[in-house]
Amino acid sequence: MAEAHQAVAFQFTITPEGIDLHLSYQALSQIYLSGLRSWKKRISRIKNRIIKGVYPASPSSWLFVVIAILATMYMQSDPSMGLIAKIRERSSWGRSFHQQGTVKVKVCESDFVPFWDGTIMCRSLASLWRTHKSEEVNLGIGVQSQWLFCGQTSIDWWEEYVYLRSRSPIMVNSNYYGMDFLYVTPTSTQAARAGNTITALFLYRRKVNREELNPSRIPGTVIPLCAAQCERMFNTTRTPGEETDVLQHWQDSEFVAVYHRGRYFRLWVYRAGRLLSPREIQYQIQRILDDPSPPSPGEDKLGALTAGNRTPWAQMRKQFFSSGVNKRSLDCIEKAAFFVTLDDQEEGMMGENPSVNLDRYAKSLLHGKCYDRWFDKSFSVVVYKNGKNGLNAEHSWADAPIVAHLWEFTLATDAFHLGYTADGNCKGEIEHFLPPPQRLSWDIPLQVSESLAVAQALADDVDCHVFPFREFGKGRIKKMKLSPDSFVQLALQLAYYRDRGTFCLTYEASMTRLFREGRTETVRSSSNESCAFVLALEAGEVIEHCHKLLRKAAEKHQNLYRLAMTGSGIDRHLFCLYVVSKYLGVESPFLKEVLSEPWRLSTSQTPVQQMELFDLVNHPEFISLGGGFGPVADDGYGVSYIIMGEEMINFHVSCKHSCTETDSHKFGSQISQAMMDLMTLLNPDFKEATKANPDKQS
Numbered sequence: 001m002a003e004a005h006q007a008v009a010f011q012f013t014i015t016p017e018g019i020d021l022h023l024s025y026q027a028l029s030q031i032y033l034s035g036l037r038s039w040k041k042r043i044s045r046i047k048n049r050i051i052k053g054v055y056p057a058s059p060s061s062w063l064f065v066v067i068a069i070l071a072t073m074y075m076q077s078d079p080s081m082g083l084i085a086k087i088r089e090r091s092s093w094g095r096s097f098h099q100q101g102t103v104k105v106k107v108c109e110s111d112f113v114p115f116w117d118g119t120i121m122c123r124s125l126a127s128l129w130r131t132h133k134s135e136e137v138n139l140g141i142g143v144q145s146q147w148l149f150c151g152q153t154s155i156d157w158w159e160e161y162v163y164l165r166s167r168s169p170i171m172v173n174s175n176y177y178g179m180d181f182l183y184v185t186p187t188s189t190q191a192a193r194a195g196n197t198i199t200a201l202f203l204y205r206r207k208v209n210r211e212e213l214n215p216s217r218i219p220g221t222v223i224p225l226c227a228a229q230c231e232r233m234f235n236t237t238r239t240p241g242e243e244t245d246v247l248q249h250w251q252d253s254e255f256v257a258v259y260h261r262g263r264y265f266r267l268w269v270y271r272a273g274r275l276l277s278p279r280e281i282q283y284q285i286q287r288i289l290d291d292p293s294p295p296s297p298g299e300d301k302l303g304a305l306t307a308g309n310r311t312p313w314a315q316m317r318k319q320f321f322s323s324g325v326n327k328r329s330l331d332c333i334e335k336a337a338f339f340v341t342l343d344d345q346e347e348g349m350m351g352e353n354p355s356v357n358l359d360r361y362a363k364s365l366l367h368g369k370c371y372d373r374w375f376d377k378s379f380s381v382v383v384y385k386n387g388k389n390g391l392n393a394e395h396s397w398a399d400a401p402i403v404a405h406l407w408e409f410t411l412a413t414d415a416f417h418l419g420y421t422a423d424g425n426c427k428g429e430i431e432h433f434l435p436p437p438q439r440l441s442w443d444i445p446l447q448v449s450e451s452l453a454v455a456q457a458l459a460d461d462v463d464c465h466v467f468p469f470r471e472f473g474k475g476r477i478k479k480m481k482l483s484p485d486s487f488v489q490l491a492l493q494l495a496y497y498r499d500r501g502t503f504c505l506t507y508e509a510s511m512t513r514l515f516r517e518g519r520t521e522t523v524r525s526s527s528n529e530s531c532a533f534v535l536a537l538e539a540g541e542v543i544e545h546c547h548k549l550l551r552k553a554a555e556k557h558q559n560l561y562r563l564a565m566t567g568s569g570i571d572r573h574l575f576c577l578y579v580v581s582k583y584l585g586v587e588s589p590f591l592k593e594v595l596s597e598p599w600r601l602s603t604s605q606t607p608v609q610q611m612e613l614f615d616l617v618n619h620p621e622f623i624s625l626g627g628g629f630g631p632v633a634d635d636g637y638g639v640s641y642i643i644m645g646e647e648m649i650n651f652h653v654s655c656k657h658s659c660t661e662t663d664s665h666k667f668g669s670q671i672s673q674a675m676m677d678l679m680t681l682l683n684p685d686f687k688e689a690t691k692a693n694p695d696k697q698s
Helices: 002-007 025-054 060-075 084-088 092-096 103-131 141-149 155-164 189-208 228-232 278-290 302-308 310-319 324-334 353-365 400-418 449-461 474-479 484-498 527-536 545-567 570-585 589-596 663-680 685-693
Strands: 010-015 017-024 176-179 235-240 246-249 255-260 263-268 339-342 381-382 389-394 462-469 505-513 520-524 601-605 627-629 637-646 648-656
Touching: 002 648, 010 176, 084 648, 141 589, 155 246, 176 353, 176 400, 189 278, 189 381, 189 389, 189 400, 228 246, 228 648, 235 324, 235 685, 246 381, 255 278, 263 324, 278 339, 302 310, 302 449, 310 449, 353 389, 353 449, 353 462, 353 627, 353 663, 381 648, 400 627, 449 462, 462 663, 474 484, 484 505, 484 545, 484 637, 484 663, 505 545, 520 545, 520 570, 527 545, 570 589, 570 648, 637 663, 648 663, 663 685
Parallel strands: 255 339, 339 381, 505 601, 601 637
Antiparallel strands: 010 017, 176 389, 176 627, 235 246, 255 263, 381 389, 462 648, 505 520, 637 648
């Protein structure tokens, strides 16, 4: 709408009397309001930059510093009481500087000179090594790569080589999902749930744009975590390329793309510069649900292109979507704030077999029908016929905790702040003259059967099992003076050993957002200490000895996690050295072997970051299920878990049907039993207490 208005804002015709100028005041108003929103965002960010620039002090305290500096300059006094002069006399670099200039300039120069000297030295040495390869053998590939690696950043490499260069489907292999509340659905009206969900997401985007989000912190501290990943949360799409994909981000978008029964729509959520009310968005969504028009030829399964292999999708995009109506419609999807699927299925923990339905719910969010999601979007929201919702997120632009923070805000805002009327509708007034959602047009001569076949085979092979563990939670674990995460990781090691009769390389994701633009590091949870504990327990050794080994293994895991989080992990470093070795054109058997080993147990904890938004004391039923992901190895497991409150841990287990040695339900049972055995080892009275309270069994 806004683009169309701009196109007709100025029209003129040449007549015998001269030029007849026509102005569309409605269009001019839209342009003005759009510019006003943009400037509000800029002013808000300038204000935040000033506040962040003087942190931890306040702007008013810095006013005092400026006054003091000006007073010192006016009185021509030396605030260092002769210290600067002594440093200048005794240091060679200080004497080399010109005598004129301020002290501030000299201090800055002294800070930067060693850095640039070091960077130039590193690059010069790397160049020499590359030129004289016959002389570098004795130094070793590790030394060469390390020197070239100095001063470089690994963030772009990680994004490109781990995510964007992969040519396999991102559905299941890379994308992950997030679920709705476990026990409640705020409304059973699909359009109403979509209205509140979309509103909450745009309220979050407003906070991101204005930099008004409270910073995430390390639990129990005031140490903030980097929020750079939030920048590409909205208005972002991963576009396919023949060799590597590209992340495209737009500064703003006033609409969302909606899919329903094979049709694509553009839904504007801003009108005259204001965000539509939840009731108005519900009204527009209901218009889409009531639209009886059939899909155009090839439109219904078009989304399968984003679910299949990347190279064929890139080739088709270049051939069929580079111009004309297809390009315009594809632009509407890719430039949308996010993607919305109005699913015609009912999902959730319901019916006579809630466990089976919960597993089906997970598979639906992970891959759907393989064509009713747009897997390239930064995230796609799914709203089901019975009011249940969830999301599917693309992985390259950010990690799960970023999306989890968004989803926590969305669920809490939907249920506790926006709310619903007694009959399940959104609150707010409706402007009945809203233009209807715009149906996207296509001219599709191609067939998507190849991409759909690849995606369907992948989806059919995924085995998912989701279950809430209710026997105990972090409250009881902490009473045993153990880290809840270490406890769960050791339970996973015990469960895997019982399931497969051996140990495996285990991946646990740890965030590195203590550093600017940090992403993740690997915690190798399978350690000598964890293996020793599992073997001792399974061999039936005395309880005291097993108890001691358990605590030793938990302490080891905590230390590994602490090292990974603070930048002392090894896997991202080895990855960067491998990339550098490729640039140097030198093969490293060690790096190749280390980085090709399969992670047969890939694990991740979904952290609860905004517990204050959920009143679990008065509303214990509003418990989030968390989310999950597909298996990393064909013969392995993917395990995600979320520690909710004090008394529950939700698990998401995935594997592949094609591997006869893996079974998500069996492994889920092994996890539950391992959790119980570890707690019984720590507290022998727990087993008897559990027998006395069988209703708490999961």
